[in-house]
Amino acid sequence: MRYIKLGSRDVSVIGLGAWQIGTRYWGWGTEFGPDNVSALLDAARDAGINLIDTAEIYGQGESELQLGANLPSNDDHFLIASKASPWHLGASSVQRAAARSLQRLQRPSMHLYQVHFPNVVMPLSRTMSGMRNLQREYLVEQVGVSNFSRARWARAERALGALVITNQVDYSLLKPRVFPALEPMLDDGHVMIAYSPMAMGLLSGKYNTEQHPTGARVKLPGFSARNYVNVRRVLEVMEGIAKAHTALVSQIALAWVIAHPNVIAIPGAKSPEQVRQNAEATDIQLSESEMAALDEVSESYKPAVHIPRPFEVAKWVVNRDYRW
Numbered sequence: 001m002r003y004i005k006l007g008s009r010d011v012s013v014i015g016l017g018a019w020q021i022g023t024r025y026w027g028w029g030t031e032f033g034p035d036n037v038s039a040l041l042d043a044a045r046d047a048g049i050n051l052i053d054t055a056e057i058y059g060q061g062e063s064e065l066q067l068g069a070n071l072p073s074n075d076d077h078f079l080i081a082s083k084a085s086p087w088h089l090g091a092s093s094v095q096r097a098a099a100r101s102l103q104r105l106q107r108p109s110m111h112l113y114q115v116h117f118p119n120v121v122m123p124l125s126r127t128m129s130g131m132r133n134l135q136r137e138y139l140v141e142q143v144g145v146s147n148f149s150r151a152r153w154a155r156a157e158r159a160l161g162a163l164v165i166t167n168q169v170d171y172s173l174l175k176p177r178v179f180p181a182l183e184p185m186l187d188d189g190h191v192m193i194a195y196s197p198m199a200m201g202l203l204s205g206k207y208n209t210e211q212h213p214t215g216a217r218v219k220l221p222g223f224s225a226r227n228y229v230n231v232r233r234v235l236e237v238m239e240g241i242a243k244a245h246t247a248l249v250s251q252i253a254l255a256w257v258i259a260h261p262n263v264i265a266i267p268g269a270k271s272p273e274q275v276r277q278n279a280e281a282t283d284i285q286l287s288e289s290e291m292a293a294l295d296e297v298s299e300s301y302k303p304a305v306h307i308p309r310p311f312e313v314a315k316w317v318v319n320r321d322y323r324w
């Protein structure tokens with residue numbers, strides 16, 4: 001495992017996303033469930049992963065509850081990152097939301113507390129005033145944001161009057177413009193956290209017009225028959241590179257993301273085997289020519305045209321410079 005600095009802490013460049021834990025959308029209760037959480041966490045610990053990303057909204061609190069139930073409150077291996085929902089961003093409501101998360105997590109404090117999405121009607125000054133209090137009371141070690149453009153991230157930092165250490169964004173070979181957009185911020189201790197680094201499993205290469213994912217993903221535009229055709233070219237380049245490294249296509253997806261400086265990837269995983277495979281992506285050193293080939297095919301990828309989902313429209317409205 002490779003580690004980078006997150007404030008004074010060393011954080012693994014591959015973390016464990018915990019949205020799937022407690023979320024039916026991801027097959028919770030059918031493909032995996034409460035009996036599997038402890039094995040997932042053990043696999044992460046054994047592989048050197050020390051960052052877990054959750055949110056109050058994941059499984060309506062079930063993700064945090066499961067982590068709380070499966071991790072001792074004095075565990076000092078994992079750094080726990082959670083998020084406040086956009087409707088809890090007033091000064092006192094963000095503090096109440098953090099207290100509820102800590103209760104579910106059964107911990108006295110968390111390492112990173114992130115604003116899950118911007119809220120255009122709530123001034124950042126109010127949110128950050130609440131965050132400041134949380135830091136002052138040692139309930140939250142570091143403050144982060146998510147789905148923020150660079151300009152909004154900088155504004156959040158001015159509002160906090162201190163380091164807003166991370167911005168968690170949708171970044172994968174299918175969304176290559178995100179890193180260049182945030183790169184000017186990625187110095188002086190700032191870190192970008194890449195969510196959906198395998199494009200929700202699409203970049204594992206196992207899905208196509210015959211093999212569909214389980215659960216609600218099948219309805220997403222990325223997993224449509226038309227889009228499989230567009231992703232195919234990206235996967236072909238990935239497959240060639242995977243073969244040269246005796247690696248998995250999913251590992252090439254992650255190796256490309258974490259080849260960028262000050263970037264952490266937080267793939268979701270449903271089995272210890274997936275956790276181990278994801279962690280092993282840190283062993284892959286992509287050559288300059290492999291990076292160039294991946295950059296090129298990634299830049300040329302165009303998603304199949306679709307009617308934007310309300311969530312996408314909201315993202316564009318909130319962050320006008322967000323169309324990465």
Ligand SMILES: NC(=O)c1ccc[n+]([C@@H]2O[C@H](COP(=O)([O-])OP(=O)(O)OC[C@H]3O[C@@H](n4cnc5c(N)ncnc54)[C@H](OP(=O)(O)O)[C@@H]3O)[C@@H](O)[C@H]2O)c1
Binds near residue numbers: 194195266
């Ligand atoms: N801040 C935000 O707005 C936001 C939004 C989305 C996600 N996130 C965070 O980012 C994390 C990860 O994102 P994500 O879950 O959307 O997407 P992802 O990590 O790109 O994909 C996760 C899915 O890929 C498959 N997978 C995982 N490891 C694999 C492997 N080694 N080989 C083959 N398939 C593998 C699994 O599903 P199958 O095996 O069923 O295919 C897994 O559930 C979330 O858990 C959450 O913490 C944050």
